[in-house]
Amino acid sequence: MIEIAVKYLERVTGAKPWTGNADRVCRGVVIDSREVSQDSIFVAFPGERVDGNDFAASAIEAGAACVVLTCEPARDLIKAADRHECAVFTCEDPTQFLLDLAQGYRARMRCTVIGVTGSIGKTTTKDTLAALLSTRYRVHVTSGNHNNLIGMPLTILSAPRDTEIMILEMGMDGFGQIERLSRCAQPTYSVITKIGTSHIGLLGSRENIARAKAEILAGMPPSSENFEGHHSALVLNGEDDFTPFIIENFAKPAGIEVILCGMTDDDDVSARDVELEQDGCPSFTISFEDGAQFRTHVSIPGAQSVVNVLFAAALAHRLGVAQYVIDEQFAKLEITGRRTEVRISACGARIIDDSYNAAPESMAAALDLLAKLPATGSRIAVLGEMGELGCEGERLHALTGAYAAAKKLDLLVCVGGENAGHMAAAARLMGMPEDRVRVLPTTDAAIARLSHAIASDDLVLVKGSRFVGLDRFVEEVC
Numbered sequence: 001m002i003e004i005a006v007k008y009l010e011r012v013t014g015a016k017p018w019t020g021n022a023d024r025v026c027r028g029v030v031i032d033s034r035e036v037s038q039d040s041i042f043v044a045f046p047g048e049r050v051d052g053n054d055f056a057a058s059a060i061e062a063g064a065a066c067v068v069l070t071c072e073p074a075r076d077l078i079k080a081a082d083r084h085e086c087a088v089f090t091c092e093d094p095t096q097f098l099l100d101l102a103q104g105y106r107a108r109m110r111c112t113v114i115g116v117t118g119s120i121g122k123t124t125t126k127d128t129l130a131a132l133l134s135t136r137y138r139v140h141v142t143s144g145n146h147n148n149l150i151g152m153p154l155t156i157l158s159a160p161r162d163t164e165i166m167i168l169e170m171g172m173d174g175f176g177q178i179e180r181l182s183r184c185a186q187p188t189y190s191v192i193t194k195i196g197t198s199h200i201g202l203l204g205s206r207e208n209i210a211r212a213k214a215e216i217l218a219g220m221p222p223s224s225e226n227f228e229g230h231h232s233a234l235v236l237n238g239e240d241d242f243t244p245f246i247i248e249n250f251a252k253p254a255g256i257e258v259i260l261c262g263m264t265d266d267d268d269v270s271a272r273d274v275e276l277e278q279d280g281c282p283s284f285t286i287s288f289e290d291g292a293q294f295r296t297h298v299s300i301p302g303a304q305s306v307v308n309v310l311f312a313a314a315l316a317h318r319l320g321v322a323q324y325v326i327d328e329q330f331a332k333l334e335i336t337g338r339r340t341e342v343r344i345s346a347c348g349a350r351i352i353d354d355s356y357n358a359a360p361e362s363m364a365a366a367l368d369l370l371a372k373l374p375a376t377g378s379r380i381a382v383l384g385e386m387g388e389l390g391c392e393g394e395r396l397h398a399l400t401g402a403y404a405a406a407k408k409l410d411l412l413v414c415v416g417g418e419n420a421g422h423m424a425a426a427a428r429l430m431g432m433p434e435d436r437v438r439v440l441p442t443t444d445a446a447i448a449r450l451s452h453a454i455a456s457d458d459l460v461l462v463k464g465s466r467f468v469g470l471d472r473f474v475e476e477v478c
Contacts, residue, residue: 001028002105002157004086006066009041012104013089013097015068019078020087026065029101029157030096031150036062043068043094045150052094052412060086068097095149099184103216109356110228111140111163113185114315115216117170117178118193119209120362121308122147123336124300125193126169128312132321137164137280144336147171152181163320171386173202182219188227190216191235191311195242198359203389210242213398214250222255231257233318235311239260239269259289259318261310266391269314271306280342281375282306286326288317296327301352301373302340304365309333338471341365345477348456349377353478354463355470358386360396364403370461371407377457378410382473384425384464385416394422401426413438415446415468443469447476467470 007022008202009015025040033055036042042059044052044067056067060080066087069478073081081088088131091097105124106113112362116126130141140159147169159166170181182190195210203209217234220225234251238260251258260267263274267287275283278299287293298309313326335341345351350373354366363383370379381404389396401423404412412427414437415421424439440446454477464470 001161002101003027003161004101009066009087009089009101013091013100015089015091015097016090020066020089020092021085021435022381024085024087026087026439029098029154033059033062036064038063039065041068045094046071051121052450056088060084062462068094069234070094072412076314078166092357098150098153098157099180102156103184103186105159106156109159109161109163109166111166111202112189112228112230112319113168113306115170115182115187115190115437116193117172117213117216119196119198119213120359121169121193121311122169123339123443124305124308125191125311126167127335128309128329128333129167129315131333132312132316132326133165133167133319135325135329136319138162139165139294141167142169142350145171149180151179153184156185157341165305166431167381170216170293172212172215173199175203175208176215178212179215179218179394182216184219185223186219186232187216188232189235190220190254190268191315192216192237193247193258193311194237194240194361195246195307196359196361197389197392197396199388200392201388203248204390206242208243210245215245217250217254217256220254220256223257224255231258233259233315235259235261235314237307237311238264238267248357259314261307261314266353271310274303274306276303276372278374280369284341286310286313288314292317294322294323296328296330298330299333300335300340302341302365302369304362309346316447338474340369342411343474345454345460347454347477349454349458349477350375351465351474351478352459352461353471353474354461355384355474356466358384358463358465360386360389360400363400366416366461366463367404367407370409370459373459374375374455375459377455377459379407380411380413380454380458380460381407381409382413382415382462382464383420384414384443384468384470385423387465387467393419398426402430402433405430405432409436411436411438412477413440415440415443415464415470417441443472446470446473451477
């Protein structure tokens with residue numbers, strides 16, 4: 001984790017000092033006063049319900065070496081800080097304070113940074129990268145959903161000083177956010193997994209989503225430069241329809257090399273002869289741009305996982321991970337929970353737990369898996385509404401319902417409000433019998449109606465946006 005003397009904080013962040021021992025060394029950064037340990041930096045964030053500034057005194061008592069406030073400190077707080085030799089700083093924007101501090105620490109570490117963004121597939125790509133690269137390097141990686149303007153700098157600041165490769169997931173819900181993250185992290189390599197429809201309600205179009213994701217290039221050096229022993233590269237999906245747009249408008253002007261991953265001869269790293277095995281996990285032949293190739297198997301169900309692991313393999317191969325190691329790691333991948341995880345329910349039915357989140361593209365991929373996996377009983381889809389689709393919500397939910405109908409399911413259960421109704425109506429319109437389509441208003445209703453109705457030989461897909469809470473359905477039946 002970061003270790004920095006108080007006297008350097010003003011220089012790195014521009015924060016205003018009020019008091020403190022200039023030579024005291026700070027270790028680690030927290031934004032929750034309950035997590036303060038000896039010598040921590042506590043950064044106060046004001047909020048609508050809770051104001052972090054109100055907890056500065058308790059952070060001082062807990063042993064903080066520095067507290068960073070957004071308002072002028074009271075005289076009593078200064079006195080308490082002096083008694084404990086705790087520095088006090090103020091800043092206008094605590095988010096920018098974290099970004100500046102993290103950027104300074106990242107520069108001192110001189111490690112290789114890989115940034116990962118995209119509409120879907122970020123976590124699978126990130127987790128696969130970590131599994132492959134940790135076989136050769138000391139790797140630090142984004143945990144959970146710490147991928148925003150606060151979580152990502154905290155991830156950097158918590159990295160061990162001897163980290164060799166840092167893998168950082170970068171999310172956004174508007175323009176400018178990924179640019180700020182990229183300028184902080186200064187990635188040598190970046191991956192844009194896919195330009196989908198997540199956040200289309202916030203950004204208005206897929207082109208705008210592509211522009212926002214392409215901001216990841218903002219902090220990258222040109223590929224012509226030798227940056228800490230590496231030449232930068234951007235990894236893209238060769239089959240994504242916005243890949244040419246990103247190349248022409250962002251990668252080429254920035255002088256950044258592009259590595260294409262996909263299923264065709266035109267891709268630099270490709271998967272051929274993809275087959276889904278009985279457990280739904282894919283096997284395929286992977287080929288690299290230098291001519292190396294081998295047959296491999298991935299322990300993540302669904303064909304949609306193939307391109308995500310290709311992204312990781314492309315960078316691992318470039319960074320010197322041996323082919324047999326890539327093959328070995330593919331066979332034992334474990335991805336962050338509730339993403340296409342096949343579980344066994346209490347009654348013996350197989351549950352495809354993909355309840356962490358949802359977008360139209362990932363809904364289609366999950367329905368493909370439901371249709372392809374062998375099942376002697378009923379195929380059932382329990383689909384929750386999808387968020388952040390804005391004025392496109394009705395259309396995209398209807399398309400999802402129509403796609404579900406095409407899969408010839410035995411039962412489609414749509415969970416939520418108006419958009420769940422649109423999903424169900426489209427499924428009926430496309431010929432799905434009335435008695436095979438249900439609309440339930442809440443996860444609790446789904447639990448009440450279905451938890452005891454699933455048979456031991458059924459195959460059940462559970463997927464929806466987080467706000468629907470379908471993870472509770474999975475826990476109830478499992």
